[in-house]
Amino acid sequence: MTRILPHPILTIALTLFWLILQQSASVGNLILGLAIGLSAGLATRSLGLDKPKMGKPWKAVELVFVVLADIVRSNAAVAWVILTHGNSPRVAGFLRVPLKLRDHTALAFLSIILTATPGTVWLEFDEEAGELLLHVLDLVDEEQWIDLITKRYERRLLEIFA
Amino acid sequence: MSATIIDFSLIIAQVMLGVGMLLTVFRMVVGPRAQDRVLALDAFYITGMLMLVTVGIRSGSSVYFEVALIIGMLGFVSTVALAKFLMRGEVIE
Amino acid sequence: MNAIPLWGAIAFAILIVGGAGLTLLGCIGLARFNAFYARIHGPTLGTSFGMVGIIFASALYFTLAEGRPVMHEILIAAFVVITTPVTLMLLSRAALHRDRSEGAPDVPAPRRRIAAREPQPDTKI
Incomplete structure (x- = not known):
């Protein structure tokens, strides 16, 4: 989880952004969006940001x-x-x-x-x-x-x- | 009927945005200081971006949407660079 | 292209004229206020509900005209909401820094003045 998905919210948000930008939710676009989101998450991990501690996110x-x-x-x-x-x-x-x-x-x-x-x-x-x-x-x-x-x-x- | 309403409201909105852009240009020319001009440039590109969205509605194509996004990104980067310049006097440190 | 129903046209007109009007008011504030720190409040009208009104009007129009949900304008709204704090904060801090280094009287002084942390703008490194 933390190795592949260091920033899950960033990955999900970027994938969603990609799908909205392409205006389609086809399998190909989903794979491409996930690739962008995952690589951006991995790139952000090397910045070494401190993770926020969530208390009551709701x-x-x-x-x-x-x-x-x-x-x-x-x-x-x-x-x-x-x-x-x-x-x-x-x-x-x-x-x-x-x-x-x-x-x-x-x-x-x-x-x-x-x-x-x-x-x-x-x-x-x-x-x-x-x-x-x-x-x-x-x-x-x-x-x-x-x-x-x-x-x-x-x-x-x-x-x-x- | 509804086509008339849409056309008319689009014209009103575009005139308003155009006047707004002229006002920001006025502030950019008058100044008086550098930060006022940069702030006016920031307001200018945001108003221009909204103007492009209305142009996109008028033409019925979504090409202008991408132009608006690019203007937003370039404007953001240029404002950040200019603010950095005002802070230190040089962009590349 | 579908014909747009009357309620859609009226909602569109309210959204787009309201949004453009708020943006115009922000530009009037930017042009008329007499101090920089007052002027900086002007464009925030355009980047909050001025922007939201026009973006929603565009989304509404294309959704009704094409008969399917068109949401990609939301990206512009998200982008503006994320970037505006950065630009305005950098700009106001730059203005504050310039005013302080010139010794302007009506600007609050920093809490603790640490000379090493804030080099003056004219020192060449």
């Missing part, structure tokens, strides 16, 4: 819906800021968020979540202090933003990657 479904709802909300919020305060946003500012997350995969997911929701941009993460520097477009209430990130996203990511 909690990811809940996180996806939470994030989708937040993307809708923040799209509307940012569109409103652009329409009403087009020249300069009233209260844009930097925000430091203390994080308990240390797992690199979980941090990568958090960065995707924060970038995908308009209105927050990830600037840098200080690994020693465990502090994340963000820029927020609509920084009305700092506590509310910190609560949003730590209680809505970080708590669930900590459960997924235990």
Whole structure:
């Protein structure tokens, strides 16, 4: 399992991508896709990445819906800021968020979540202090933003990657 | 009826995307700093990619889909290289 | 090519005009905001629901027109979702680095300044 399939999720995802790109699920394409996925998995093994420790992966479904709802909300919020305060946003500012997350995969997911929701941009993460520097477009209430990130996203990511 | 709706909404969407691309070009020309221009280039290629998807719908062929994917990949690599350049002043270290 | 039913055309119109409108709003934000760190929020509108609206409209159109599920547009969405954090993070960090090395006053200072880790941009190695 680990010798041939060091990164099973990567292999499965790449095979699926290949089948979608070819728009057919014939045996030949399946073999070709599996060959690409397996060789990419083997090539990635030689990079020596640390494997994420999964705690409760099924909690990811809940996180996806939470994030989708937040993307809708923040799209509307940012569109409103652009329409009403087009020249300069009233209260844009930097925000430091203390994080308990240390797992690199979980941090990568958090960065995707924060970038995908308009209105927050990830600037840098200080690994020693465990502090994340963000820029927020609509920084009305700092506590509310910190609560949003730590209680809505970080708590669930900590459960997924235990 | 539905053909009219599709044609009309496609024209509206393409005009919107075209105006958006012009605005990013404006930001690219005005600057004022290098990072603003790179950010505008990033927005420009993403808007152009979406424009190509709409062109693909209008022509009814899926060739434009592959063009859009290639634009996305080249744009990603060029933005990363330019950001790296801004960070250090040289791309190849 | 099949004829597209009316509900499909209306859903298509809502998706594509909404997506293009959000992308346009993002570009307006990019062009009008007065600070770089505010401008960086503009394109994220285009890369989140602006992109999703247009991609779904395309998938819907080709699915209805060809009478079979056409899903390959999802690849563009997946690609954009994966790559946008990388480009924006690199770009904002480069901007932060440039502002700090120039001593801009309105930028937060790094927590601990370690001189050896961050060489100045003009030092030639």
